[in-house]
Amino acid sequence: MTDFAVETHGLTRRFGTLTAVRDLDLAIATGEVFGLLGPNGSGKTTTIRMLCGLLEPSAGTARVAGIDVATEPDRIKERIGYMSQKFGLYEDLTVAENLDFYAGIYGLKNAARRARLDEVIGFLGLDRRFGQLAATLSGGWKRRLALGCALLHRPAVLFLDEPTAGVDPAARRAFWRTIHELARGGTTVLVTTHYMDEAERCDRLAMMSGGHLIALGTPVEVAAQVGGTAGATLEDAFIVLQERDER
């Protein structure tokens, strides 16, 4: 056992001749808010999907919450929460029905179920949208509902794939407050994003390009590593990356 919530060694995933993720080494501490940055197609989503047991690694190992992803994909699923890029809940069910469904799927029962549902609903303020069909929710509320469903079983590690894409600024800020609150409670959060202001709110960052890691550290460290100069911002770093990829 290690102290790391997520640990990968040489993690690789190929799709035919394309290598989407190459030789990825990561170590994320428990309770950390860890950002995964990079242009589209840099391998962020593939990485997250491997860590969640949705894709089998082609090579390398990955342990999440102390469990090997390749050998025990089913046990991992009890310990993680996952929010995909696209809204993955049922649009023809209400907020309450979606929550209720996932509470059942995560095996919550009786009093504990009621208590946990109330807790999550209160935490995210979902009671205001309780009877509304998920299809009619705004982008921000959809994300909140998805987060709520992913939190019901108190996962040790939470994977958020672009959780704030298409969400208005106020809702984004609220969402990040929630992320930090969860981290304070001991949940490890791995989040991908395109927004530089969000990247700066992470404890540590990994920048990916072309399927592999090119920088790792605190936001200030990553900006300097990629941007080239000491005063470079994350935004500069990101643009340098993007241009390098396009060449």
Add this chain to the structure above:
Amino acid sequence: MMPRFLPMFRKEFIQMRRDRLTLGIMIGVPVIQLLMFGFAIQTEVRHIPTVVLDESRTPASREIVAAFENTGSFDIVRHVDGRPALDAAIARGDAQAGIVVPNDYPRDLARGRTATVQVVVDASDPLSSQSALAAAGAVGQVRNLQILGAAAGRTVLPLEVRVRPRYNPGLRSPNYIVPGLVGVILTITMVLITAMAIVRERERGTLEQLIVTPIRKTELMLGKIAPYVGVGLVQMSLVLLLGRFVFDVPLTGNVLLLYGVVLLFIVASLAFGLFVSTLVRTQQQAMQASFFFVLPNILLSGFMFPRAAMPLVFQWLGLALPLTHFLKVLRGILLKGTGVAALWQEILILAGFAVVLITLSVRRFRKTLD
């Protein structure tokens, strides 16, 4: 055992209930199909439009033409003047049969020679031409017997073959069609619905969210198809009730046995839908694959075309379809009142289909995205 089956079932049930259009189609289509097919499909062809070319125009010729008309098989639509007009009427499709009474018909008849009447039939439609041929042959035989009997001075027939059509004494088409329709409707809707239901979750991205949970493959798949068992039972009850009260199709056998077998068949069909869903990626592909499966079911199962008339290879092929066995059981129970003792083989085969298909689907289904 399967703690996540119930939440899955409940969710699927709510979604099904909320999708009013699909639900309406699932209930409405069987009713419409039954009414349409029940009234439309008649395997015994009557009232064939017929033209007459009566060259002799005598009481004797009028008598034989009337004999044809009295069978009910021929509807005389027109009298024509010559052979070309008769051929043209059939070629145009104004008539499907033509009766020619030659000029010397009454003379031959009176002199005791073989008199001829010609019946021309449009055989491009085999079913109606067969009926016409059979009816024409019968007219000839009856006339022959009357004439011979009169000549021999006998008024009683020396021989009579008494035919007793069992299980469907009226030889009514609905008795044959309605049980078949139950099977065909169940096959179409059950296979299509399940194949689409799973692929839809994949397409919408809800499957991705679902398979990062600890739900097991069996729980997911069984929970997904279970609500549709109810839909299938409603469909078949509707069709049978309509069959009973609109078309007078009897329900001779044990109702409990009937529902048991239907349940088995529904599960087998749903299982096949599941299997299809593991082979395709999109709803469109699922639809195409389902129809590819449905057509042989209609043609080879004995729903409309007798299996005994098919070449051996196709009879075997038909045995690979659950519907073939289901129809045998269904007609047995409905029309003959047959019990388990005679039908256990088919019942076992249906159960086998269900078990094998579910196992195959669960094995093929992957809780991953690739």
